[in-house]
Amino acid sequence: MKESSMSENAVSARADAATAAGGAVAGGAASGGAEETGGFTAEAGSLTAETGSAKEIGVIDRSAAILTALQDAPMTAAEVCRRLGYSKSTTYRLLADLRTHRFIVRDSSGLLRLGPFPGRRSIATTNSVLEHLRTLTSESVQLWVRVGEDRVCVRNVEADHELRVSRGVGTVLPLVDGGSAALALCGPGNPQEFYATKQARVQGTASASVAVTAGGILLALCVSYPLNREPDNVAGAYRTLLSQAAVELKSLLEGSEELAVLKDIARLALGAKSKP
16 A cells, blocks of 8 residues: 555656656747847838838939939820839829929929039039920020130930931030121120021021020020921010020029030130141
8 A cells, every 4th residue: 555655646746747757848849939039120110120120211212213214205194104104192192292392493494404403413403494495496505605706506405307417515606707606606695685696697597595694604405406497487486485494594503503615615626726
Protein backbone atom coordinates (compact mmCIF):
# COMPACT_ATOMS: atom_id res chain seq x y z
CA MET A 1 0.00 0.00 0.00
CA LYS A 2 2.82 2.33 0.82
CA GLU A 3 4.60 1.46 -2.39
CA SER A 4 1.42 2.10 -4.36
CA SER A 5 0.95 5.40 -2.66
CA MET A 6 4.53 6.33 -3.25
CA SER A 7 4.25 5.32 -6.89
CA GLU A 8 1.11 7.35 -7.36
CA ASN A 9 2.77 10.34 -5.69
CA ALA A 10 5.77 10.00 -8.02
CA VAL A 11 3.56 9.85 -11.06
CA SER A 12 1.68 12.89 -9.79
CA ALA A 13 4.92 14.76 -9.22
CA ARG A 14 6.14 13.88 -12.69
CA ALA A 15 2.82 15.05 -14.14
CA ASP A 16 3.08 18.31 -12.20
CA ALA A 17 6.62 18.78 -13.46
CA ALA A 18 5.53 18.10 -17.02
CA THR A 19 2.68 20.54 -16.62
CA ALA A 20 5.07 23.18 -15.28
CA ALA A 21 7.48 22.51 -18.10
CA GLY A 22 4.68 22.74 -20.60
CA GLY A 23 3.65 26.01 -19.08
CA ALA A 24 7.18 27.28 -19.32
CA VAL A 25 7.35 26.27 -22.98
CA ALA A 26 4.00 27.87 -23.63
CA GLY A 27 5.12 30.98 -21.83
CA GLY A 28 8.29 31.04 -23.89
CA ALA A 29 6.30 30.62 -27.07
CA ALA A 30 3.95 33.36 -26.01
CA SER A 31 6.88 35.56 -25.17
CA GLY A 32 8.51 34.75 -28.50
CA GLY A 33 5.26 35.48 -30.26
CA ALA A 34 5.05 38.82 -28.53
CA GLU A 35 8.62 39.64 -29.59
CA GLU A 36 7.88 38.61 -33.15
CA THR A 37 4.70 40.66 -33.11
CA GLY A 38 6.72 43.57 -31.82
CA GLY A 39 9.16 43.00 -34.68
CA PHE A 40 6.34 43.04 -37.23
CA THR A 41 4.97 46.20 -35.65
CA ALA A 42 8.35 47.89 -36.07
CA GLU A 43 8.54 46.69 -39.66
CA ALA A 44 5.02 47.97 -40.32
CA GLY A 45 6.09 51.35 -38.97
CA SER A 46 9.09 51.28 -41.28
CA LEU A 47 6.89 50.39 -44.22
CA THR A 48 4.55 53.24 -43.35
CA ALA A 49 7.47 55.68 -43.35
CA GLU A 50 8.69 54.29 -46.67
CA THR A 51 5.20 54.60 -48.12
CA GLY A 52 5.13 58.26 -47.07
CA SER A 53 8.46 58.84 -48.81
CA ALA A 54 7.17 57.05 -51.89
CA LYS A 55 4.17 59.34 -51.97
CA GLU A 56 6.45 62.37 -51.77
CA ILE A 57 8.59 61.01 -54.59
CA GLY A 58 5.42 60.41 -56.59
CA VAL A 59 4.41 64.03 -56.16
CA ILE A 60 7.84 65.19 -57.31
CA ASP A 61 7.76 62.86 -60.32
CA ARG A 62 4.29 64.04 -61.34
CA SER A 63 5.19 67.69 -60.86
CA ALA A 64 8.32 67.20 -62.96
CA ALA A 65 6.21 65.56 -65.67
CA ILE A 66 3.88 68.58 -65.70
CA LEU A 67 6.81 71.01 -65.99
CA THR A 68 8.31 68.93 -68.80
CA ALA A 69 5.00 68.92 -70.67
CA LEU A 70 4.62 72.69 -70.31
CA GLN A 71 8.15 73.21 -71.52
CA ASP A 72 7.10 71.57 -74.79
CA ALA A 73 4.04 73.82 -75.16
CA PRO A 74 1.60 75.85 -73.02
CA MET A 75 -1.60 73.96 -72.13
CA THR A 76 -4.86 74.24 -70.30
CA ALA A 77 -5.37 72.25 -67.10
CA ALA A 78 -7.66 69.87 -68.99
CA GLU A 79 -4.97 69.30 -71.64
CA VAL A 80 -2.44 68.49 -68.92
CA CYS A 81 -4.90 65.91 -67.52
CA ARG A 82 -5.35 64.27 -70.91
CA ARG A 83 -1.68 64.29 -71.82
CA LEU A 84 -0.38 62.83 -68.57
CA GLY A 85 -3.37 60.65 -67.67
CA TYR A 86 -3.69 61.94 -64.10
CA SER A 87 -7.03 62.33 -62.37
CA LYS A 88 -8.56 65.81 -62.32
CA SER A 89 -8.26 66.11 -58.56
CA THR A 90 -4.56 65.16 -58.61
CA THR A 91 -3.76 67.38 -61.57
CA TYR A 92 -5.57 70.43 -60.23
CA ARG A 93 -3.94 70.03 -56.81
CA LEU A 94 -0.45 69.78 -58.35
CA LEU A 95 -1.11 72.72 -60.68
CA ALA A 96 -2.33 74.85 -57.78
CA ASP A 97 0.84 74.08 -55.81
CA LEU A 98 3.09 74.77 -58.80
CA ARG A 99 1.34 78.09 -59.38
CA THR A 100 1.62 79.06 -55.72
CA HIS A 101 5.40 78.65 -55.90
CA ARG A 102 5.61 80.32 -59.34
CA PHE A 103 6.90 77.23 -61.13
CA ILE A 104 4.07 77.85 -63.60
CA VAL A 105 1.86 80.81 -64.45
CA ARG A 106 -1.47 81.22 -66.21
CA ASP A 107 -1.35 83.68 -69.11
CA SER A 108 -4.04 86.06 -70.31
CA SER A 109 -5.52 83.42 -72.61
CA GLY A 110 -5.89 80.91 -69.76
CA LEU A 111 -2.97 78.71 -70.80
CA LEU A 112 -0.47 77.39 -68.28
CA ARG A 113 3.21 77.91 -69.04
CA LEU A 114 6.54 77.80 -67.20
CA GLY A 115 6.94 80.54 -64.61
CA PRO A 116 9.82 82.52 -63.17
CA PHE A 117 10.89 80.22 -60.29
CA PRO A 118 13.68 79.47 -59.73
CA GLY A 119 15.66 82.30 -61.28
CA ARG A 120 13.47 82.44 -64.39
CA ARG A 121 14.84 79.66 -66.54
CA SER A 122 15.59 81.96 -69.42
CA ILE A 123 15.51 79.86 -72.56
CA ALA A 124 12.49 77.84 -71.42
CA THR A 125 10.33 80.81 -70.45
CA THR A 126 11.22 83.04 -73.40
CA ASN A 127 10.98 80.29 -75.95
CA SER A 128 7.65 79.12 -74.54
CA VAL A 129 6.16 82.55 -75.35
CA LEU A 130 7.57 82.44 -78.87
CA GLU A 131 6.44 78.86 -79.37
CA HIS A 132 2.93 79.71 -78.23
CA LEU A 133 2.83 82.60 -80.70
CA ARG A 134 4.04 80.27 -83.43
CA THR A 135 1.24 77.84 -82.54
CA LEU A 136 -1.35 80.62 -82.82
CA THR A 137 0.01 82.03 -86.09
CA SER A 138 1.52 78.89 -87.68
CA GLU A 139 4.46 81.09 -88.74
CA SER A 140 8.07 81.69 -87.70
CA VAL A 141 8.64 84.01 -84.75
CA GLN A 142 11.79 85.96 -83.84
CA LEU A 143 12.87 88.16 -80.95
CA TRP A 144 15.17 91.02 -81.96
CA VAL A 145 17.29 93.35 -79.83
CA ARG A 146 18.38 96.81 -80.92
CA VAL A 147 22.08 97.54 -80.51
CA GLY A 148 23.01 100.97 -81.84
CA GLU A 149 21.96 101.11 -85.48
CA ASP A 150 21.67 97.35 -85.83
CA ARG A 151 19.24 94.68 -84.74
CA VAL A 152 20.26 91.21 -83.58
CA CYS A 153 18.10 88.08 -83.55
CA VAL A 154 18.40 86.60 -80.05
CA ARG A 155 15.59 84.04 -80.13
CA ASN A 156 13.96 82.18 -83.02
CA VAL A 157 11.35 79.47 -83.46
CA GLU A 158 10.55 78.34 -86.98
CA ALA A 159 7.23 77.44 -88.55
CA ASP A 160 6.52 73.81 -89.37
CA HIS A 161 5.76 74.61 -93.01
CA GLU A 162 8.25 73.42 -95.61
CA LEU A 163 8.16 76.94 -97.05
CA ARG A 164 8.96 79.36 -94.22
CA VAL A 165 11.00 82.43 -93.35
CA SER A 166 14.06 81.60 -91.26
CA ARG A 167 16.32 83.91 -89.24
CA GLY A 168 19.02 82.25 -87.17
CA VAL A 169 19.94 83.38 -83.67
CA GLY A 170 22.87 85.78 -84.02
CA THR A 171 21.70 87.28 -87.32
CA VAL A 172 22.70 90.96 -87.47
CA LEU A 173 20.83 93.37 -89.75
CA PRO A 174 21.17 97.16 -90.12
CA LEU A 175 18.02 99.04 -89.12
CA VAL A 176 18.19 101.00 -92.38
CA ASP A 177 17.56 97.77 -94.30
CA GLY A 178 13.95 98.00 -93.16
CA GLY A 179 11.44 95.37 -92.16
CA SER A 180 8.68 95.51 -89.57
CA ALA A 181 11.03 94.63 -86.69
CA ALA A 182 13.37 97.46 -87.69
CA LEU A 183 10.46 99.91 -87.74
CA ALA A 184 9.29 98.71 -84.33
CA LEU A 185 12.80 99.10 -82.91
CA CYS A 186 12.91 102.68 -84.15
CA GLY A 187 9.70 103.48 -82.28
CA PRO A 188 8.98 104.17 -78.60
CA GLY A 189 8.75 100.51 -77.54
CA ASN A 190 5.01 100.53 -77.01
CA PRO A 191 3.62 97.01 -77.58
CA GLN A 192 0.30 98.50 -78.69
CA GLU A 193 1.96 100.04 -81.76
CA PHE A 194 1.80 97.59 -84.64
CA TYR A 195 4.07 97.46 -87.70
CA ALA A 196 3.76 95.38 -90.86
CA THR A 197 5.81 95.32 -94.07
CA LYS A 198 5.86 93.45 -97.37
CA GLN A 199 9.01 92.56 -99.28
CA ALA A 200 10.97 95.18 -97.36
CA ARG A 201 14.17 93.18 -97.39
CA VAL A 202 13.53 89.93 -99.25
CA GLN A 203 11.22 89.39 -102.20
CA GLY A 204 8.22 87.19 -101.49
CA THR A 205 8.30 87.67 -97.71
CA ALA A 206 6.34 89.77 -95.21
CA SER A 207 6.33 90.34 -91.48
CA ALA A 208 4.49 91.95 -88.58
CA SER A 209 6.04 93.23 -85.34
CA VAL A 210 5.58 95.08 -82.08
CA ALA A 211 8.26 96.42 -79.73
CA VAL A 212 8.60 96.31 -75.97
CA THR A 213 11.12 97.64 -73.46
CA ALA A 214 12.35 95.40 -70.63
CA GLY A 215 15.09 96.42 -68.24
CA GLY A 216 16.17 99.25 -70.51
CA ILE A 217 16.53 96.96 -73.53
CA LEU A 218 14.41 97.59 -76.63
CA LEU A 219 13.14 94.37 -78.19
CA ALA A 220 10.93 93.56 -81.15
CA LEU A 221 8.70 90.50 -81.38
CA CYS A 222 8.23 89.57 -85.04
CA VAL A 223 6.09 87.12 -87.00
CA SER A 224 7.53 86.49 -90.48
CA TYR A 225 6.01 84.52 -93.31
CA PRO A 226 5.96 83.99 -97.08
CA LEU A 227 3.86 86.58 -98.87
CA ASN A 228 1.60 83.91 -100.34
CA ARG A 229 0.39 83.08 -96.81
CA GLU A 230 -0.28 86.64 -95.74
CA PRO A 231 -3.71 87.05 -94.09
CA ASP A 232 -6.25 89.31 -95.81
CA ASN A 233 -6.29 91.45 -92.68
CA VAL A 234 -2.74 91.42 -91.26
CA ALA A 235 -3.50 93.74 -88.36
CA GLY A 236 -6.63 91.81 -87.45
CA ALA A 237 -4.73 88.54 -87.52
CA TYR A 238 -1.56 89.53 -85.67
CA ARG A 239 -1.88 92.80 -83.75
CA THR A 240 -3.56 91.46 -80.60
CA LEU A 241 -1.53 88.23 -80.54
CA LEU A 242 1.76 90.11 -80.82
CA SER A 243 0.79 92.74 -78.24
CA GLN A 244 -0.28 90.14 -75.68
CA ALA A 245 2.88 88.10 -76.22
CA ALA A 246 5.06 91.21 -75.90
CA VAL A 247 3.42 92.19 -72.61
CA GLU A 248 3.96 88.67 -71.31
CA LEU A 249 7.59 88.73 -72.41
CA LYS A 250 8.11 92.00 -70.59
CA SER A 251 6.73 90.54 -67.35
CA LEU A 252 8.99 87.50 -67.67
CA LEU A 253 12.13 89.45 -68.55
CA GLU A 254 11.91 92.31 -66.05
CA GLY A 255 14.54 91.70 -63.40
CA SER A 256 15.49 88.29 -64.80
CA GLU A 257 18.85 86.80 -65.72
CA GLU A 258 17.61 86.41 -69.28
CA LEU A 259 18.31 90.06 -70.08
CA ALA A 260 22.00 89.50 -69.49
CA VAL A 261 21.83 86.42 -71.72
CA LEU A 262 20.21 88.43 -74.52
CA LYS A 263 22.87 91.12 -74.20
CA ASP A 264 25.62 88.52 -74.42
CA ILE A 265 24.11 86.98 -77.56
CA ALA A 266 23.89 90.39 -79.19
CA ARG A 267 27.40 91.36 -78.13
CA LEU A 268 28.92 88.12 -79.42
CA ALA A 269 27.01 88.38 -82.69
CA LEU A 270 28.18 91.93 -83.29
CA GLY A 271 31.73 90.98 -82.35
CA ALA A 272 31.69 88.13 -84.86
CA LYS A 273 30.33 90.47 -87.55
CA SER A 274 33.08 93.06 -86.99
CA LYS A 275 35.88 90.52 -87.40
CA PRO A 276 37.52 90.55 -90.86
